[in-house]
Amino acid sequence: MAALTRRSFLTGPLLAAGAATLPVPGHTAAPIAGTQGPGVYRYQLGDHQLTALYDGTWYLPIDDKFVRNASGASVNEALAAAFLAPGVLPISFTALLVNTGAKLVLIDTGTAGQIADSAGFMNANLAAAGISPSAIDIILISHFHPDHIDGIKTKDGDKVFANAEILVPEPELTFWMDDGNMSRTAGTVHRYFLNARRIFKDIVKEVRPFKPGAEVAPGIVSVPAFGHTPGHTAFAIHSGNQSILAMSDTAREPWLFVRHPEWQPSYDMDGPLAVKTRIAMLDRAAADRMLVEAYHFPFPACGHITKTGGGYELVPAMWQPL
Numbered sequence: 076m077a078a079l080t081r082r083s084f085l086t087g088p089l090l091a092a093g094a095a096t097l098p099v100p101g102h103t104a105a106p107i108a109g110t111q112g113p114g115v116y117r118y119q120l121g122d123h124q125l126t127a128l129y130d131g132t133w134y135l136p137i138d139d140k141f142v143r144n145a146s147g148a149s150v151n152e153a154l155a156a157a158f159l160a161p162g163v164l165p166i167s168f169t170a171l172l173v174n175t176g177a178k179l180v181l182i183d184t185g186t187a188g189q190i191a192d193s194a195g196f197m198n199a200n201l202a203a204a205g206i207s208p209s210a211i212d213i214i215l216i217s218h219f220h221p222d223h224i225d226g227i228k229t230k231d232g233d234k235v236f237a238n239a240e241i242l243v244p245e246p247e248l249t250f251w252m253d254d255g256n257m258s259r260t261a262g263t264v265h266r267y268f269l270n271a272r273r274i275f276k277d278i279v280k281e282v283r284p285f286k287p288g289a290e291v292a293p294g295i296v297s298v299p300a301f302g303h304t305p306g307h308t309a310f311a312i313h314s315g316n317q318s319i320l321a322m323s324d325t326a327r328e329p330w331l332f333v334r335h336p337e338w339q340p341s342y343d344m345d346g347p348l349a350v351k352t353r354i355a356m357l358d359r360a361a362a363d364r365m366l367v368e369a370y371h372f373p374f375p376a377c378g379h380i381t382k383t384g385g386g387y388e389l390v391p392a393m394w395q396p397l
């Protein structure tokens with residue numbers, strides 16, 4: 076008997092049924108769609124309703140220096156293990172909306188089309204979820220990198236969420252608004268300083284800084300997760316006897332930094348501290364079998380973490396119909 080090769084598998088009897096699907100006379104073929112359906116995913120946490128709002132994906136070309144303590148070849152191997160192309164990192168963005176019953180709380184705000192053409196859809200998806208930006212009561216910011224704060228304003232500088240109180244981690248506000256810190260930076264980080272000023276300078280009096288560890292909204296407690304940035308913050312959300320840990324950028328793209336938590340991407344400002352924070356949080360999530368959510372996990376950006384031989388693995392949540 077002939078061996079089943081890849082080609083015979085793809086063209087052989089398994090697909091013979093497909094070959095019988097001949098065009099029906101007079102039937103018009105469906106047009107090829109150019110877009111996806113809405114990127115909205117709702118799930119329940121006790122009495123809270125959570126809504127994952129997809130903003131899009133940025134395909135970032137990366138070089139050998141992208142991970143400080145791993146070679147470009149090792150990074151490409153990790154991408155290949157996830158069936159991804161070498162030299163390009165898909166960075167997915169998903170904001171999390173929490174409806175506590177009394178308040179609508181948005182955690183981070185999307186890219187507002189200011190980072191890549193293939194992202195910036197959060198507000199369209201908010202509309203698809205039936206919610207107006209003016210209905211948001213509280214915005215929680217995890218840290219001041221542009222992909223998390225750009226959605227606060229339009230490109231023209233108008234506030235997007237007219238009635239929202241904006242809460243930010245105090246050490247993050249202190250660090251990024253300090254002119255001395257800015258003067259000591261160059262390149263990308265310097266641009267982040269300028270961007271933080273563009274977003275916050277004229278509304279800084281309206282922004283409420285919180286101490287890491289403080290309860291920031293009903294049932295939402297901030298969790299210090301320093302390293303990615305000086306004031307980077309995660310959020311633990313509780314309702315009834317259920318909880319979820321919104322990890323923000325603690326673990327980032329799972330194929331690289333959940334599987335290889337010791338790797339230090341160049342965007343972690345304090346690499347060794349970020350690794351320590353990352354491993355502590357992933358370990359806790361795995362040990363406690365916690366439901367987790369993270370801004371750069373693939374949509375709908377929630378699931379569980381298991382421990383493996385050398386690192387951890389994200390087990391994505393199954394899409395539930397109701």
Ligand SMILES: [Zn+2]
Pocket residue numbers: 220222223324370371
């Ligand atoms: Zn980010």
